[in-house]
Each structure stands twice: as structure tokens, then as C-alpha cells.
Amino acid sequence: MFLMKQDVATWFWRLLPGNPIFLRVLHGAGRRKRYLWIRLIYLRVLFSVMFVALLAGQPTRGALDDLAKGSTQVFRFVSIAQLVMICFLAPVFMAAAITQEKDAQTYGILLTTPLSNAQIVLGSLMSRLFFVVVLLLAGVPILCVTMLYGGVTLRQILLSTGIAATTALLTGSLAVAMSATRVGTRRTIFSFYLAVATYLLVVGALGYPRAFRRPIESLRYAERSRAIEEWAATGPQRLSAAQMDRLLLIEPEELNETAIGAVVKDEGASATLLKTLRQADDIAAERLDSDLTLFGCRGAPLNTEGARMSWLAPFHPLLALQVVLNEVEAPPASGGDGGLADALLRRPHYGYMGVTSSVSLVVVIFSMLYVRRGVREGEAGWLGRVVADLGHRLGRERVRRNPRRVWQNPIAWREARTRASFTGRGALRGAVVALGLACSGVLLAVYVGGWGRMDPNEIHFWLTGLIIIEFALILLMAVNSAATAITREREANTIELVLCTPLSSGYIVYGKLRGLVGFLLPLILVPTISLLGFALCDAVLPKARTLVLPEAAFELLLLLVVYASFACVLGLQMSLRFRRTVQAVAAGVAALIGVSFSLGACGYGLIGISGSFGALVAPFTPFTAVSLIVNPAWTLGIDAAAEPNTVRSLISVGVCLAAGFYALVVVGMYRTMVRNFDMTLRKQMA
Amino acid sequence: MIVETINLTKRYGTLVALNNLCLRIEEGESFGYIGPNGAGKTTTLKILATLLRPTCGEARVCGHVVGYESRKIRPLIGYVPDFFGAYEDMVVQEYLEFFASAYNITGDKRTRVVGDVLELTDLVGRRDALVDSLSRGMKQRLSIARVLLHDPRVLLLDEPASGLDPRARIEIRELLKELKRMGKTIVISSHILHELAELCTTVGILEQGELLFQGAIDQVLRQARVGTRLHVGVLDQHDRARQLLSGVPGVREVVEQDGRLLVDLEEGVEDYSFVARVLLDGGLKLRELRVEPVDLETAFMRLTKGVVQ
Numbered sequence: 001m002f003l004m005k006q007d008v009a010t011w012f013w014r015l016l017p018g019n020p021i022f023l024r025v026l027h028g029a030g031r032r033k034r035y036l037w038i039r040l041i042y043l044r045v046l047f048s049v050m051f052v053a054l055l056a057g058q059p060t061r062g063a064l065d066d067l068a069k070g071s072t073q074v075f076r077f078v079s080i081a082q083l084v085m086i087c088f089l090a091p092v093f094m095a096a097a098i099t100q101e102k103d104a105q106t107y108g109i110l111l112t113t114p115l116s117n118a119q120i121v122l123g124s125l126m127s128r129l130f131f132v133v134v135l136l137l138a139g140v141p142i143l144c145v146t147m148l149y150g151g152v153t154l155r156q157i158l159l160s161t162g163i164a165a166t167t168a169l170l171t172g173s174l175a176v177a178m179s180a181t182r183v184g185t186r187r188t189i190f191s192f193y194l195a196v197a198t199y200l201l202v203v204g205a206l207g208y209p210r211a212f213r214r215p216i217e218s219l220r221y222a223e224r225s226r227a228i229e230e231w232a233a234t235g236p237q238r239l240s241a242a243q244m245d246r247l248l249l250i251e252p253e254e255l256n257e258t259a260i261g262a263v264v265k266d267e268g269a270s271a272t273l274l275k276t277l278r279q280a281d282d283i284a285a286e287r288l289d290s291d292l293t294l295f296g297c298r299g300a301p302l303n304t305e306g307a308r309m310s311w312l313a314p315f316h317p318l319l320a321l322q323v324v325l326n327e328v329e330a331p332p333a334s335g336g337d338g339g340l341a342d343a344l345l346r347r348p349h350y351g352y353m354g355v356t357s358s359v360s361l362v363v364v365i366f367s368m369l370y371v372r373r374g375v376r377e378g379e380a381g382w383l384g385r386v387v388a389d390l391g392h393r394l395g396r397e398r399v400r401r402n403p404r405r406v407w408q409n410p411i412a413w414r415e416a417r418t419r420a421s422f423t424g425r426g427a428l429r430g431a432v433v434a435l436g437l438a439c440s441g442v443l444l445a446v447y448v449g450g451w452g453r454m455d456p457n458e459i460h461f462w463l464t465g466l467i468i469i470e471f472a473l474i475l476l477m478a479v480n481s482a483a484t485a486i487t488r489e490r491e492a493n494t495i496e497l498v499l500c501t502p503l504s505s506g507y508i509v510y511g512k513l514r515g516l517v518g519f520l521l522p523l524i525l526v527p528t529i530s531l532l533g534f535a536l537c538d539a540v541l542p543k544a545r546t547l548v549l550p551e552a553a554f555e556l557l558l559l560l561v562v563y564a565s566f567a568c569v570l571g572l573q574m575s576l577r578f579r580r581t582v583q584a585v586a587a588g589v590a591a592l593i594g595v596s597f598s599l600g601a602c603g604y605g606l607i608g609i610s611g612s613f614g615a616l617v618a619p620f621t622p623f624t625a626v627s628l629i630v631n632p633a634w635t636l637g638i639d640a641a642a643e644p645n646t647v648r649s650l651i652s653v654g655v656c657l658a659a660g661f662y663a664l665v666v667v668g669m670y671r672t673m674v675r676n677f678d679m680t681l682r683k684q685m686a
Numbered sequence: 687m688i689v690e691t692i693n694l695t696k697r698y699g700t701l702v703a704l705n706n707l708c709l710r711i712e713e714g715e716s717f718g719y720i721g722p723n724g725a726g727k728t729t730t731l732k733i734l735a736t737l738l739r740p741t742c743g744e745a746r747v748c749g750h751v752v753g754y755e756s757r758k759i760r761p762l763i764g765y766v767p768d769f770f771g772a773y774e775d776m777v778v779q780e781y782l783e784f785f786a787s788a789y790n791i792t793g794d795k796r797t798r799v800v801g802d803v804l805e806l807t808d809l810v811g812r813r814d815a816l817v818d819s820l821s822r823g824m825k826q827r828l829s830i831a832r833v834l835l836h837d838p839r840v841l842l843l844d845e846p847a848s849g850l851d852p853r854a855r856i857e858i859r860e861l862l863k864e865l866k867r868m869g870k871t872i873v874i875s876s877h878i879l880h881e882l883a884e885l886c887t888t889v890g891i892l893e894q895g896e897l898l899f900q901g902a903i904d905q906v907l908r909q910a911r912v913g914t915r916l917h918v919g920v921l922d923q924h925d926r927a928r929q930l931l932s933g934v935p936g937v938r939e940v941v942e943q944d945g946r947l948l949v950d951l952e953e954g955v956e957d958y959s960f961v962a963r964v965l966l967d968g969g970l971k972l973r974e975l976r977v978e979p980v981d982l983e984t985a986f987m988r989l990t991k992g993v994v995q
Binding site: 400401402403404405406407408409410411413414418492493494495496497498499500501502503504682685 | 732735736737738739757760761763764765767769770771772773775776777778779780783784785786787788789790792813814815816819832
């Protein structure tokens with residue numbers, strides 16, 4: 001009996017704490033400076049965010065409740081920053097699971113040892129997770145500082161850390177599953193990473209309570225616009241655009257016959273118009289309370305800004321975190337029998353942790369069952385067999401195809417063409433292009449056909465959100481592709497072949513940049529075509545208001561090209577500096593997020609100073625620039641409608657100046673790269 | 687002199703990979719570069735290929751100094767490393783056109799040159815095959831095709847036959863013989879010494895970063911020949927046979943190995959009939975008596991200590 005207990009204890013010990021794979025990574029990582037630097041940079045970022053938040057939310061009176069509000073604000077910033085970093089960096093850490101064993105060719109050797117399936121899978125998972133957990137634990141004391149002045153509870157801190165930890169757990173489980181089933185290759189790391197980023201961006205945008213929610217003023221504006229159009233169509237007099245604008249801007253408490261009479265100059269018309277406008281205001285108030293976006297949670301109360309929790313909250317870390325931060329409220333308990341859906345919505349933060357943990361458990365169990373039963377070395381998996389069979393039926397062998405024409409610049413050709421092949425990256429690009437065009441096509445159809453009772457302002461918001469998401473994906477794909485441009489050559493042992501040729505450093509770097517931008521061009525054209533479609537509709541079809549400015553498509557194209565080039569050069573620099581793909585991608589993404597976040601915060605801050613100044617300066621900051629071009633009224637504030645021509649001119653000037661500035665930055669970074677290229681590569685080879 | 691190194695030294699931190707290497711290779715020579723693992727052969731080839739810079743000393747290729755005139759050297763050399771670097775999703779023709787373009791071979795000339803090298807390396811039938819799908823031997827032929835595109839004067843080949851099956855090795859060897867007939871200067875490092883002996887006119891033996899010998903093959907064989915070694919086999923009483931032979935004048939050493947005796951004769955002893963006489967007079971039954979041939983492999987084993995860096 002005693003021996004049996006000892007065997008069981010030994011089995012559990014060797015399953016995880018004494019797992020050889022886990023211990024190998026622990027012993028090795030403990031001695032590596034790289035991980036110490038990563039922790040230091042992570043903590044430095046959290047400290048910086050805390051510092052910025054403290055400065056931004058200076059208490060006015062120094063009273064205790066002000067201090068509590070201030071520390072709540074700081075906690076909000078720091079916990080969001082922590083979660084964003086974990087969400088975008090965890091997949092990069094975990095993606096190493098996919099290739100590390102394959103690169104070292106130790107996976108096959110592991111499978112021949114007496115190590116059980118559970119030991120192999122759990123060892124691989126926990127060794128990757130270890131780094132992320134250490135990062136989270138290192139951040140806990142910083143979060144606890146926010147408790148000093150009250151307003152933040154330990155429960156909130158633990159919940160926010162728990163949400164980040166379970167996110168990392170799910171990402172790790174998926175990565176280990178890909179490794180165990182041998183689906184993962186170096187090519188799929190990029191797809192895996194981008195799939196995670198796309199899910200977080202798209203679902204987060206759809207469920208973000210304020211994304212497509214407008215304050216009461218906007219709802220009122222929309223309802224009054226519709227009411228005035230209907231009144232003008234059937235009523236006694238037509239109204240000019242200037243009269244309409246004045247009517248829209250009358251405050252509800254000042255809405256009376258005198259105010260309307262000052263605009264329309266007709267007593268009879270004033271009376272009917274007053275009734276129409278008051279009805280419109282009532283409808284707006286009702287809509288605020290009952291109107292749901294597609295993703296709003298029925299029963300969840302509105303907060304002070306008219307936003308409510310989304311039913312997507314249990315499935316997205318940032319949406320769940322908003323409930324922890326008390327930005328939105330979960331719906332109260334329903335009177336019925338509850339059920340799983342009810343439980344998930346009432347406590348979305350616990351729900352998220354439960355869902356991710358459960359999915360992780362299922363994925364891990366699947367990996368354990370599959371790891372020795374899966375694809376054998378060198379054999380095609382089921383997907384490979386299906387593709388091969390299809391190719392055979394179509395008369396095309398998988399290992400042969402017609403040669404393509406190589407460009408004058410072979411480096412550019414390599415980046416633009418062969419990396420955009422049908423598998424992996426090329427398929428992903430195609431999917432993003434197709435999806436983007438489909439979504440904007442649907443929006444355009446709704447706009448033209450007037451379906452779904454969506455008013456133009458709402459369509460405009462959806463369009464803005466869509467283009468911002470596309471822009472984020474473009475930047476991510478740019479930095480990812482660029483960050484792997486040189487590291488992949490190193491790993492595939494082709495860099496030496498290229499360095500032996502007469503191609504100069506400048507030629508190679510220029511070729512890479514040109515090829516990368518060429519690869520991204522179809523993606524860049526998607527939002528441009530979307531805007532062009534809407535601008536053409538506004539020009540051709542009779543509409544009361546212009547949704548998209550005619551010059552917006554060209555301004556957007558110009559900015560997207562320079563921003564994408566900037567992201568490419570940033571990624572290329574990381575690819576040159578770091579030896580391994582995973583390191584380069586992590587550094588590139590972190591740099592991109594840092595730059596975007598900092599510039600974005602500056603941009604929104606500048607817009608707040610003055611609409612006109614913001615119109616000129618905002619194009620210098622990536623996401624505010626896109627938002628400004630697509631939807632200047634929403635970005636600058638509704639008073640932009642008062643001076644449309646001035647604002648338009650300032651935006652155009654700002655876009656041209658920003659494009660020139662970023663072009664100079666790209667050229668400067670390119671020149672620095674060319675100077676260091678040769679020396680850096682040869683030093684790394686030595 | 688097409689390739690020359692003068693006191694070439696390369697250090698990686700505290701490790702001295704090359705120590706005052708002085709190498710001289712004439713145009714048109716086929717130079718075999720041999721040495722134990724870690725001797726510094728790959729480092730030498732990489733320096734000549736302008737991938738590495740010397741720590742001190744000088745290396746010249748076609749009269750140009752490595753490190754200072756590297757751009758002038760690159761169009762004149764073709765480097766085949768000891769691994770095959772593959773671009774994913776490229777077919778054979780694209781792979782060659784890619785490198786042809788890198789060497790600024792454009793238009794009709796590019797098409798013609800690619801066709802010629804495909805024919806020379808017998809890869810015409812695989813021009814539309816994915817590079818990743820080729821066997822190892824074909825990949826090696828493709829590597830050689832790649833370096834022939836721009837018609838270089840010097841070919842630097844780092845273990846081109848490594849990991850190949852016998853048929854593939856023969857094909858590579860025949861290809862290299864053809865290149866030699868075309869007048870190319872070939873510098874080839876390899877561990878398959880008997881093939882080097884067939885192909886090369888001169889050899890250099892490197893150990894621990896130092897050049898132990900450079901010269902024609904027959905010279906290295908002469909240098910390694912310190913005396914004749916006989917393989918002697920008797921039916922029984924091996925110990926008695928050893929004792930009988932150990933004390934005989936003209937015999938330097940007797941060692942038993944794998945059931946036979948290895949008898950090293952003194953230098954200068956050419957008539958070894960006395961060995962048979964001693965054994966027969968001793969009443970032993972002689973089963974085998976033959977001279978061990980001194981080939982490049984034996985010479986290499988005798989000249990090097992076998993120390994790995």
C-alpha cells in the first residue's frame with residue numbers, strides 16, 4: 001500500500017514539478033540574461049504607464065475621494081496595458097513551442113523516450129507558460145501600489161491578473177497542440193500569431209461598448225436629421241443645408257417656436273416642425289435606452305455615457321476586464337432558471353476565465369491523445385493528403401509547377417512573390433482582402449439600399465471601425481513579414497548565398513523593403529477601395545449629407561503606404577538585429593505597439609485642444625490619422641461641421657505634411673540599416 | 687597565383703581557428719583541403735568567399751584583397767557551403783533565375799545561361815520541380831549549377847559530397863572533373879579522401895588551424911611514408927610469431943590487430959623476404975603477407991594527430 005502511494009506520488013511529481021522537459025527550460029532560462037531583460041522592459045513599461053496615468057489624472061483638490069478616483073484611473077491604465085502586452089506577446093512566446101523542438105530536431109527523439117504523452121505535453125506547455133506567469137507575478141506589486149489610496153480592491157487586482165493568465169494559458173495550449181499534431185511549421189507561426197491578433201482586434205472592436213455607441217447628442221442629431229428630411233419631403237417648404245444645420249444644433253431645452261421661427265421664418269411651418277423635432281428627441285431618448293447594437297447585452301444597464309456590456313464579454317479578455325474595472329455593468333440575475341448563458345453574462349470575468357480554462361483543458365487532453373498517434377515524420381497529414389489528392393485530380397502535382405518570371409530585382413521578387421504563395425501567408429492575405437471587401441460591400445449595400453434601419457451616422461461608425469481594424473492588421477502583417485525577412489534567411493541558410501553575390505547592402509535592403517510593400521499593397525488597397533466606393537455613391541446618388549469626403553480615399557492611400565513602409569523598416573531593423581525569428585517578431589510587435597500607443601495618445605490629446613489644430617497635427621499619429629480621414633466629424637467633435645471647408649483643407653495639408661515626414665523617417669532608417677547591414681550580418685556569422 | 691593567404695589568422699574570442707596560414711593556389715589547380723573536424727577548413731573557405739574577415743594577415747583572391755576589395759571578388763568566385771540553403775516555394779528554374787538576376791544576368795542571356803547550367807548538371811527534367819522536393823544529390827547538383835551561372839574563375843566547395851549516396855557522389859565527382867577540364871580553379875574540402883586523390887592535383891592538410899603540408903599528392907604520400915608496413919597472418923601461435931619478429935633487425939615495431947600482425951619495417955628496408963623466412967624457420971604456418979598501400983587516407987592519418995578543436 002505504501003509502495004503504491006509512493007508510486008502515485010512519484011508519478012505526479014514527474015508529471016509536472018519534476019518533469020524533465022519543464023526542468024530543462026527552468027534551469028536554462030534562469031541563467032539567460034535575455035529573460036531578465038524582458039522582465040525589466042515589461043516592468044519598465046508598466047511603470048511608465050502608471051506614471052503617465054498619474055500625470056494625466058492629477059487630483060484637483062487632493063481630497064481622499066479624488067485620490068481614490070486617481071488611483072482607480074491609474075489601475076485602469078496599468079491593467080489594460082498589462083493585458084494588451086500579454087495578449088500580443090504571449091502568442092509570440094508560445095509560438096516558439098511550435099518550432100523549437102522541430103528546429104533542434106529533438107521532437108522525434110523525445111517521442112522514443114519512456115516519457116509519457118502527458119509529461120511531454122504538460123512539460124512543453126508549462127515551460128512556455130512559466131515565462132508569462134513570471135511576468136504577471138512581477139507586475140502584481142505595481143498593481144498593488146494603486147491600492148494605497150483606495151478605489152481599487154485586491155479582488156480587482158487578482159481578477160485582472162487571472163484574466164491575463166488564462167489568456168496566456170489558452171494561447172499556450174493552442175501552440176502546444178499545433179506542435180504536438182505537427183501542424184505547426186515556421187510558416188504557421190505567423191498565421192497563428194495573426195489569427196490570435198485578428199480575433200482580439202475584431203471581437204474587441206465589435207463588443208467594445210463605446211465603439212458604435214454614441215452619446216445622446218449624436219442619437220438626437222440622427223433622429224432629427226431623419227425627421228427633418230421626412231418633413232421637408234412632405235411639408236410646406238424646403239430647407240437649405242444651412243437651415244438644417246441650425247435646426248440640428250438647437251439644444252432640447254431651447255427648442256421652442258421662437259428658436260425654430262428664427263430659422264424657417266414661417267409660423268405655420270414652425271409649429272409642425274417643433275412637434276416633429278420634439279418627437280425626434282423622444283425617439284432618440286428611447287433608442288438610447290433600448291437600442292442595442294448587434295453585440296449589446298440585453299438586460300445590461302447603461303453606464304453614464306450610454307454604453308452597455310456586450311454579450312461577447314465572456315469571450316474576450318479586454319471586454320471581461322471592463323467589467324472588472326466597473327466601466328460597464330453586467331446584467332443582474334434574471335428571474336428564471338439561469339443556465340450557463342445567464343451565468344456567463346452575470347459574471348463575465350469569471351465566465352471568461354472558465355471558458356478559456358475549459359477550452360485549454362480540452363485542447364491539452366486532445367494533444368496528449370494525439371502526440372504519439374499523430375502525423376509521422378515525413379508523412380503527409382490528412383490535410384496534406386486531401387490537398388495532394390485534389391492536385392492529382394486537377395492534373396497538378398504538388399511538387400511541380402510552372403516557373404514564374406523573376407524580376408529585375410530578385411530580392412524584391414522573393415519578398416513580394418514567393419512569400420505570398422498560396423499556402424500560409426499568401427492565403428492569409430487573400431482571406432483578409434476578401435473579408436475586408438465583403439464587409440465594406442455589405443456596408444455599401446446597406447448605405448445605398450437603406451436596409452436594416454441603419455442611419456448614415458451608424459454606417460459611418462461601422463465603416464470607421466472596419467477601416468481602423470484593417471489598418472491595424474496591415475501594420476501587424478507589415479511588421480511580422482519584415483521581422484522575419486532576414487531571420488528566415490538566416491535560419492534557412494540562404495543568407496550566405498546572397499551575401500556571396502555582388503548585390504550590395506543597399507540593394508538587398510531596398511529590395512526587401514520594396515518587396516514587402518508590394519506584398520502589402522493588396523491589403524492597403526482594400527480600405528482605399530472601400531472609401532472610394534462610398535465617395536462615388538455620395539457623388540452619384542442624391543443624399544442629404546456627404547458621408548465620405550471625395551479626397552479621403554487618396555489621402556488614406558498615401559498615409560497607408562507611408563505607415564506600412566514605416567512598419568516594414570521597423571520590422572527589418574529587428575530582423576537584422578536579432579538572430580531568431582521569434583525574437584525579431586516579438587521585438588517588432590512590441591515596438592509597433594509602443595509607438596502606436598504613444599503617438600495615438602498624443603494624437604487624441606492634441607485633438608482635444610482644438611479641432612482645427614487637431615486636423616493639422618493628427619495625421620502625424622497613425623490611428624487618429626485614419627479615424628480623422630474617414631470620419632472627421634466624429635474624430636474632431638461635431639463642431640467640425642460648422643467650418644467644413646477649413647477643416648478639410650487642414651486635413652489635406654496635415655496628411656501631405658505627415659506623409660512627407662514619415663517618408664523622411666523611413667529614408668533615414670533605411671540609410672542607417674544599409675550602413676550597419678554588412679557589419680552586423682558578418683559579425684553574427686563569426 | 688589565384689588564391690593566396692599570407693599569415694592568415696582568424697580568432698573567435700579565445701579560440702584560434704586559423705594560425706598564420708600561408709596558402710598558395712595556382713590558376714587551374716584542383717586543390718584538396720583536408721583536415722580533422724574543427725581544423726579550420728570552413729573558416730578558410732568562408733574568408734575566401736568574403737563572408738568573414740581575417741583577424742590579421744591577408745587573403746587574396748584573383749589579386750584582390752579580402753575585406754578591402756570584396757565587391758570585386760564576389761563576381762569571380764562561386765561558393766558552395768556544406769549545407770543546402772533552400773528558399774521555400776521556389777522551383778529549380780526560379781532558384782537559378784533568382785541568382786542569375788543577383789549576378790546581373792538579364793534578359794535572353796539569363797534564359798540561355800540557366801538552360802546551359804541545367805544541362806550541364808543534368809537537371810533539365812527537374813526545372814519545374816520545387817527545390818524542397820529534390821533529393822540531396824540533386825540539391826547538391828543544383829548548388830553547383832548556381833555557382834556556375836556567372837562563370838566564376840574560382841570555385842570554393844565545402845564538403846560537396848557530404849551525406850550523398852555512392853551514386854550521387856560519383857555524379858558529383860564526374861561533374862567536378864568536367865569543371866576541371868574546363869579550366870576552373872577548384873578549392874574543395876572533403877573527408878572522402880580517396881575521391882580527393884582522384885580529383886585533385888594538390889592538397890593541403892590542416893590541423894588545429896595550422897597548415898601541416900601543401901603540395902602535390904605524390905609529395906604528401908612520400909612524406910607520409912616513414913617505412914613499409916606489412917600485414918602478416920599466421921594460422922596459430924600469434925604470440926610466438928610476435929616474439930620472433932620483435933627482435934629481428936630491420937623491424938621497428940610489431941602490433942597485433944584484428945587477428946593479424948602489423949609489422950613496421952625500418953625506413954629504407956625494401957626487401958622484406960626475411961620476415962617470411964623468420965616465421966617459417968620458427969615452424970609457423972604463414973597465411974597472409976602483404977604490404978599496406980600508402981594512400982591519401984593513410985598519409986592523412988600518419989601526418990595528423992587527430993585532435994579536434
